Amino acid sequence: EAGVAQSPRYKIIEKRQSVAFWCNPISGHATLYWYQQILGQGPKLLIQFQNNGVVDDSQLPKDRFSAERLKGVDSTLKIQPAKLEDSAVYLCASSLVWRRTSYEQYFGPGTRLTVT
Amino acid sequence: KQEVTQIPAALSVPEGENLVLNCSFTDSAIYNLQWFRQDPGKGLTSLLLIQSSQREQTSGRLNASLDKSSGRSTLYIAASQPGDSATYLCAVQKGIYNQGGKLIFGQGTELSVKP
Numbered sequence: 001e002a003g004v005a006q007s008p009r010y011k012i013i014e015k016r017q018s019v020a021f022w023c024n025p026i027s028g029h030a031t032l033y034w035y036q037q038i039l040g041q042g043p044k045l046l047i048q049f050q051n052n053g054v055v056d057d058s059q060l061p062k063d064r065f066s067a068e069r070l071k072g073v074d075s076t077l078k079i080q081p082a083k084l085e086d087s088a089v090y091l092c093a094s095s096l097v098w099r100r101t102s103y104e105q106y107f108g109p110g111t112r113l114t115v116t
Numbered sequence: 117k118q119e120v121t122q123i124p125a126a127l128s129v130p131e132g133e134n135l136v137l138n139c140s141f142t143d144s145a146i147y148n149l150q151w152f153r154q155d156p157g158k159g160l161t162s163l164l165l166i167q168s169s170q171r172e173q174t175s176g177r178l179n180a181s182l183d184k185s186s187g188r189s190t191l192y193i194a195a196s197q198p199g200d201s202a203t204y205l206c207a208v209q210k211g212i213y214n215q216g217g218k219l220i221f222g223q224g225t226e227l228s229v230k231p
Binding site: 031040042045104110 | 120150152157158159160161162165205207217218219220221222223224
């Protein structure tokens with residue numbers, strides 16, 4: 001079974017530039033998450049999708065971050081414009097949720113963003 | 117607000133030693149708890165998931181316990197090996213539909229096993 005795919009793996013940009021990350025979840029997983037992990041900290045949820053719909057984006061800085069999940073499969077996360085404090089690893093995860101049962105979240109390799 | 121704390125932040129042990137990593141959480145109303153491993157520059161690998169109705173889970177040399185009432189979980193690693201060197205993260209999930217199913221993570225314990 002293929003895992004969660006993310007690209008690019010690394011990205012270096014200057015502040016005020018734009019950047020986009022892509023995620024392809026495990027086939028059949030309806031739930032998709034984007035987490036931000038700053039160096040030395042645990043991941044923090046940015047946004048969660050259930051199929052096409054947003055379930056939780058309460059910690060997404062909406063003035064500069066946006067995300068979409070077209071057709072309930074792939075997702076993109078965009079930052080525009082980037083700030084120095086956005087330097088982090090951006091992790092995508094997916095899980096299979098059926099009725100009221102939650103399953104494990106499977107994580108991709110992440111995209112390491114450096115803003116200079 | 118749920119907070120997750122892991123102690124110690126870093127741990128260095130000689131090969132072959134048994135060790136315990138600790139995780140505590142402030143809100144006992146959780147749905148499940150997961151332990152993850154993260155190698156440098158890599159994503160997270162799920163090690164064990166404990167449902168709220170369970171008290172422990174085992175996989176190979178790993179054993180995780182959960183005590184909801186006290187807000188604690190431990191990860192026990194038996195006969196540690198240099199290949200176990202990584203950062204270990206615990207995360208709690210409060211619910212699915214009412215909380216969105218997000219994981220709330222601790223800051224991790226960085227483990228180094230010396231040959």
